[in-house]
Amino acid sequence: MDTTVTTGEKQNVWGGANQPLDASYGKMMMWFFILSDALTFSGFLCAYGFSRFKFMETWPIADEVFTHVPFFHGNFPMYYVAFMTFILIMSSVTMVLAVDAGHKMQKNRVIWYMFMTIIGGIIFVGSQAWEWGTFIKGSYGAVETKGGRILQFVDAESGHQVAIADFAKEIASERTAHERKNGIWFTKEGTLPTYTVNEVAEGFKSNSNLLVRTETINEHGHKTVLSREESLKKLMSASQVVEGANLIHNEYGSRLFADFFFFITGFHGFHVFSGIVINIVIFFNVIVGTYEKRRSYEMVEKVGLYWHFVDLVWVFVFTFFYLV
């Protein structure tokens, strides 16, 4: 930090007075970090593209996966993510305003804008947590075939997806979750789905207006819906009921989609979280007057660079996960 607070006394080149490319030491290092982090994220997104190209015809359609908005019921593709994007851009703006106020040595305005930035970041991370929760919980439920493919259920007339809870038949069964205390002691299984495959299949048979929708995308960019006969035949190969998504099963389709969703948005969310923590540290430094004493608010600029980078990454994640 010595080099950034030079107060005019002459230092020689070896003492750090020389600034390559007109950038101070700290700023240059922040750019080094940002560049390497950008390459990490690019690696993730390229890996996502690789897997997506591999399963081009069966990849889930984001518009049909992320359709929820908090406090509202219904089908709202994209709206909430758009809101999140806007929040993050907004907090980027308050950050850049804080940097600008820092250049003018206006301490109170820096404090105010930093505060707004932190609030924006918290709203964003909260929204992401909610989005994760919704994704993990799932919306309609589906069955998985022996080959690991997902079969969803749609209404024959409207074409809308139908939740398995709406048609599955209650059949009394002896089957209970296998825990250590009631079965083999050295192994156990997770929570059982609410319905068994048999219950779903029986319910499907007695509701003649239901059809099965497969993962395959047809030439119009929609998921293929099977005829009633094909649906009944296909349902025979079902091996388990899937509700929601985790790293192993995903009711929305390809499990890799869920894996990449958790990994990439999780890694980005972690960046936002650490950005908030760093912002809070700098925020208190500004309040106690550290940078006022240094006569330089460059630290705000450096943390700002990181914060904008997080925003920049989100722009790409938004495009490749939700739009394309």
Place this chain on the structure above:
Amino acid sequence: MAHEQKLEIFRGLLKFKSNVGKIWGVLIFLSIITAIEVALGIVRPAFLVDSIVLGMKPLNWIFIILTLVKAYYIAWDFMHLRDENKFLRRSIVWTPIFLVLYLAFILLVEGNYIHEVYKVGFMKWNF
């Protein structure tokens, strides 16, 4: 502030009186682009989805180009790259562009190849 701040965007088409004015101007521009993206994402106009241009739907090309435009203004105006030394800017920008283009090319070609293998190979994957 050691550096002078450049206050015009769109290659000088729009010039702001102050840095703060420029920030708000860029925000409005970024919001408009995001709004266009979201609107296109919800409507998905048929003529942009049903054809293929350079191996991808035109809509996806539009999304990627708009994303790069957004990235440009975030880096140039929010991250102050516009005010930095020219060669600092170039080393920051061209390094990832070169590496990412290379990686994306390799991985997408490979993914496409595996897709073909799954499709025409003798193994049955969906049973």
